[in-house]
Amino acid sequence: MKVAWAGSREAFQVSDRMAKLVANDPVFEKFSKPMLGRKELFKNTLRKAAYAWKLINDLRLTEEEAKWLRHYIDEPNYTDLHWEMFVPAIEGQGTKEQKKKWLPLAQTMQIIGTYAQTELGHGSNVQGLETTATFDRQTDEFVMHSPTLTSSKWWPGGMAKVATHAIVYARLIIDGLFHGVHGFIVQLRSLEDHSPLPGLTLGDIGMKFGHGTYNTMDNGVLRFDHVRIPRNQMLMRVSQVTKEGKYAQSDVPRQLLYGTMVSVRQTIVADASKALSRAVCIATRYSVVRRQFGSRNGGPETQVIDYKTQQSRLFPLLASAYAFRFVGEWLKSLYIDVKQRLEANDFSTLPETHACTAGLKALTTAATADGIEECRKLCGGHGYLISSGLPELFAFYVPACSYEGENVVMMLQVARFLVKTVSNLGYKQPVGTAAYLGRVTPLLQNNCAVQTAEDWLNPDAILEAFEARAARMVIGCGERLAMFENPEEGFAELSIDLVEASLAHCQLITVSVFIQKLNHEIPGNGVKRSLEVLCYVYALFLLHKHQGDFLATGYLTPKQASLANEQLRTLYSKVRPNAIAFVDSFNHMDHYLCSVLGRYDGNVYPKLYEAAWKDPLNDSDIVDGIQQYVQPILKQKLHYAKL
Numbered sequence: 001m002k003v004a005w006a007g008s009r010e011a012f013q014v015s016d017r018m019a020k021l022v023a024n025d026p027v028f029e030k031f032s033k034p035m036l037g038r039k040e041l042f043k044n045t046l047r048k049a050a051y052a053w054k055l056i057n058d059l060r061l062t063e064e065e066a067k068w069l070r071h072y073i074d075e076p077n078y079t080d081l082h083w084e085m086f087v088p089a090i091e092g093q094g095t096k097e098q099k100k101k102w103l104p105l106a107q108t109m110q111i112i113g114t115y116a117q118t119e120l121g122h123g124s125n126v127q128g129l130e131t132t133a134t135f136d137r138q139t140d141e142f143v144m145h146s147p148t149l150t151s152s153k154w155w156p157g158g159m160a161k162v163a164t165h166a167i168v169y170a171r172l173i174i175d176g177l178f179h180g181v182h183g184f185i186v187q188l189r190s191l192e193d194h195s196p197l198p199g200l201t202l203g204d205i206g207m208k209f210g211h212g213t214y215n216t217m218d219n220g221v222l223r224f225d226h227v228r229i230p231r232n233q234m235l236m237r238v239s240q241v242t243k244e245g246k247y248a249q250s251d252v253p254r255q256l257l258y259g260t261m262v263s264v265r266q267t268i269v270a271d272a273s274k275a276l277s278r279a280v281c282i283a284t285r286y287s288v289v290r291r292q293f294g295s296r297n298g299g300p301e302t303q304v305i306d307y308k309t310q311q312s313r314l315f316p317l318l319a320s321a322y323a324f325r326f327v328g329e330w331l332k333s334l335y336i337d338v339k340q341r342l343e344a345n346d347f348s349t350l351p352e353t354h355a356c357t358a359g360l361k362a363l364t365t366a367a368t369a370d371g372i373e374e375c376r377k378l379c380g381g382h383g384y385l386i387s388s389g390l391p392e393l394f395a396f397y398v399p400a401c402s403y404e405g406e407n408v409v410m411m412l413q414v415a416r417f418l419v420k421t422v423s424n425l426g427y428k429q430p431v432g433t434a435a436y437l438g439r440v441t442p443l444l445q446n447n448c449a450v451q452t453a454e455d456w457l458n459p460d461a462i463l464e465a466f467e468a469r470a471a472r473m474v475i476g477c478g479e480r481l482a483m484f485e486n487p488e489e490g491f492a493e494l495s496i497d498l499v500e501a502s503l504a505h506c507q508l509i510t511v512s513v514f515i516q517k518l519n520h521e522i523p524g525n526g527v528k529r530s531l532e533v534l535c536y537v538y539a540l541f542l543l544h545k546h547q548g549d550f551l552a553t554g555y556l557t558p559k560q561a562s563l564a565n566e567q568l569r570t571l572y573s574k575v576r577p578n579a580i581a582f583v584d585s586f587n588h589m590d591h592y593l594c595s596v597l598g599r600y601d602g603n604v605y606p607k608l609y610e611a612a613w614k615d616p617l618n619d620s621d622i623v624d625g626i627q628q629y630v631q632p633i634l635k636q637k638l639h640y641a642k643l
């Protein structure tokens with residue numbers, strides 16, 4: 001199962017080696033992080049990042065190994081933006097000459113970059129950005145300027161204190177004409193003494209949610225006061241500006257300017273299963289250790305994992321972690337394919353890839369963030385302790401619902417893709433993830449054939465149910481949209497339904513990828529059978545949760561919906577004996593989990609007790625402030641019993 005989770009034996013070995021490297025090195029200790037102040041926390045992160053870079057070079061780690069190393073260090077920092085956004089932006093949007101100049105500098109970290117798109121006034125609406133890049137023909141330069149307070153760049157990670165360079169998105173202006181938003185490589189700091197270059201105002205935007213998690217990142221604010229950069233620092237794969245000031249567009253579509261976001265959204269989907277599996281591992285192990293009620297004749301109480309209600313909250317999350325792992329793997333292969341096509345100037349699959357990355361980013365991050373919080377509740381009161389590992393994990397993860405495209409905004413992008421697909425149905429056969437929309441007639445006409453709970457243990461029945469639900473919701477939206485004279489008005493009016501239809505479409509993708517995975521790639525019958533159980537749990541849990549959709553579209557009868565739920569209960573009993581094996585298969589080490597409740601050895605209570613004594617408040621019996629503020633209250637003699 002560890003191999004099935006990792007994707008291959010080699011992938012397992014690489015991640016396992018890197019997990020151990022990090023866990024066994026005292027530099028990467030992280031349990032004390034929540035006790036540090038912001039400055040200490042930040043310096044500590046800089047120290048770890050520098051040491052990691054040294055390890056990567058000394059041990060000659062491959063790109064894959066380096067990624068795992070950074071992952072297990074488990075502290076967001078400036079290198080995330082450098083490797084995941086700055087470098088890919090140059091790779092995807094730079095010309096050959098630009099790549100030749102900038103990539104070697106970035107790949108050896110002689111320069112450190114960030115991705116400066118969002119502003120104080122605009123994040124989702126990229127076309128609304130206000131920073132200007134005005135071409136000056138006399139000097140062959142662009143003048144970068146922040147004309148308003150709301151045009152201040154706001155959020156870019158690593159920008160406040162570390163990055164030497166940034167890809168800055170700004171409105172291109174030539175001779176007073178606006179030519180859309182483009183990316184520019186801008187140096188921010190001196191490579192000699194790290195001071196901000198003239199004309200730039202740079203700072204940190206302040207503390208974020210959770211203490212020891214995202215505050216290791218220096219998210220920054222940046223303002224330009226007429227800062228000049230050479231013309232050849234505009235990323236020019238998509239559009240070019242000549243020294244005469246002529247604006248030209250190559251036959252590469254404009255959407256490629258957004259290519260870095262497609263790349264990172266894909267990574268975010270791949271990473272969702274890591275965060276969810278981490279929370280599920282903690283909650284499952286603790287649910288086996290924790291006992292409440294049910295003692296008979298002085299025997300042990302019931303392990304909380306044996307309560308059906310606990311199973312009904314925990315096991316769907318376990319199944320979701322596996323589903324997200326597989327859909328992340330699938331999306332990665334879709335992305336690698338589109339990347340190769342784009343390099344060969346084949347842009348045909350870009351709209352579908354954009355819809356898949358946007359929609360799956362929204363689906364997986366929302367479910368993961370909610371899932372982590374549910375795992376915290378599944379651990380009862382102790383889940384609220386920092387030492388459970390869950391509050392910090394939640395604080396770390398939850399911004400994924402907003403960054404890289406706010407989730408609702410992303411679902412609306414999926415909706416645009418689906419509406420377009422439906423409106424082209426007469427003359428363009430949908431392919432890939434939308435192929436089912438080419439079979440609307442049977443999907444709209446045939447209803448579910450399930451008659452017994454057993455009938456639900458059938459991948460074809462499940463797939464058809466999810467296809468029919470999504471098709472009916474999408475087609476229904478299409479029909480209602482057609483009644484509006486102005487399509488944009490209609491889209492806005494129906495946006496709630498459109499987001500729901502998009503979710504149904506994305507859930508269909510996750511369910512069908514899980515089923516495909518079982519059909520083709522699982523080594524070993526035992527592993528396959530166990531994963532089949534999880535696949536059914538995932539699908540039937542979604543069916544139960546969204547049964548309103550399945551009923552309202554008329555595909556299911558209430559009886560069939562209740563049979564699905566009956567089957568789900570039976571499936572939970574099948575998951576229970578393997579629950580610990582399922583979570584051990586994630587191969588998460590104690591160092592990575594950073595959780596007393598999720599310890600591999602289950603030695604929860606003594607370690608919880610021990611961890612409590614490490615709190616700085618327990619350094620002495622009488623702490624600072626008691627003499628000054630408590631003793632006087634105790635010693636005063638008031639006339640009234642109550643104030």
Ligand SMILES: CCCCCCCCCC/C=C\CCCCC/C=C/C(=O)SCCNC(=O)CCNC(=O)[C@H](O)C(C)(C)COP(=O)(O)OP(=O)(O)OC[C@H]1O[C@@H](n2cnc3c(N)ncnc32)[C@H](O)[C@@H]1OP(=O)(O)O
Pocket residue numbers: 080081084115117118123124125126127157255256258259261262264267268271272274275278350351354397400402403404405406409413416
């Ligand atoms: C323990 C484990 C924990 C795991 C932690 C998880 C994190 C791990 C991940 C690690 C990786 C990296 C670390 C990074 C940390 C996060 C850093 C965050 C960075 C950022 O947030 S950067 C800023 C991101 N900003 C956005 O995403 C903005 C969102 N807005 C947009 O994308 C767009 O503006 C839009 C999609 C809303 C479009 O707006 P609109 O104005 O309508 O569109 P137009 O500009 O006019 O374009 C319309 C056409 O273009 C198509 N389109 C849009 N986007 C794309 C795209 N990306 N690719 C292809 N095509 C695109 C759109 O569909 C329209 O097409 P049409 O004309 O209809 O055919």
Ligand SMILES: Cc1cc2nc3c(=O)[nH]c(=O)nc-3n(C[C@H](O)[C@H](O)[C@H](O)COP(=O)(O)OP(=O)(O)OC[C@H]3O[C@@H](n4cnc5c(N)ncnc54)[C@H](O)[C@@H]3O)c2cc1C
Pocket residue numbers: 081115116117118121122123124125154155156157214219399402403404405406407408409412
């Ligand atoms: C931790 C973190 C790190 C970040 N790192 C970076 C970075 O490195 N570089 C960078 O450039 N940016 C970064 N960002 C910014 C991030 O990309 C934006 O915050 C994100 O894209 C959301 O945009 P917004 O803040 O403008 O949200 P808004 O769009 O203002 O969202 C507010 C609300 O409005 C709703 N809404 C907006 N538009 C629509 C619409 N059309 N229809 C319906 N509802 C709508 C949303 O659903 C949401 O509920 C980061 C953000 C965070 C939280």
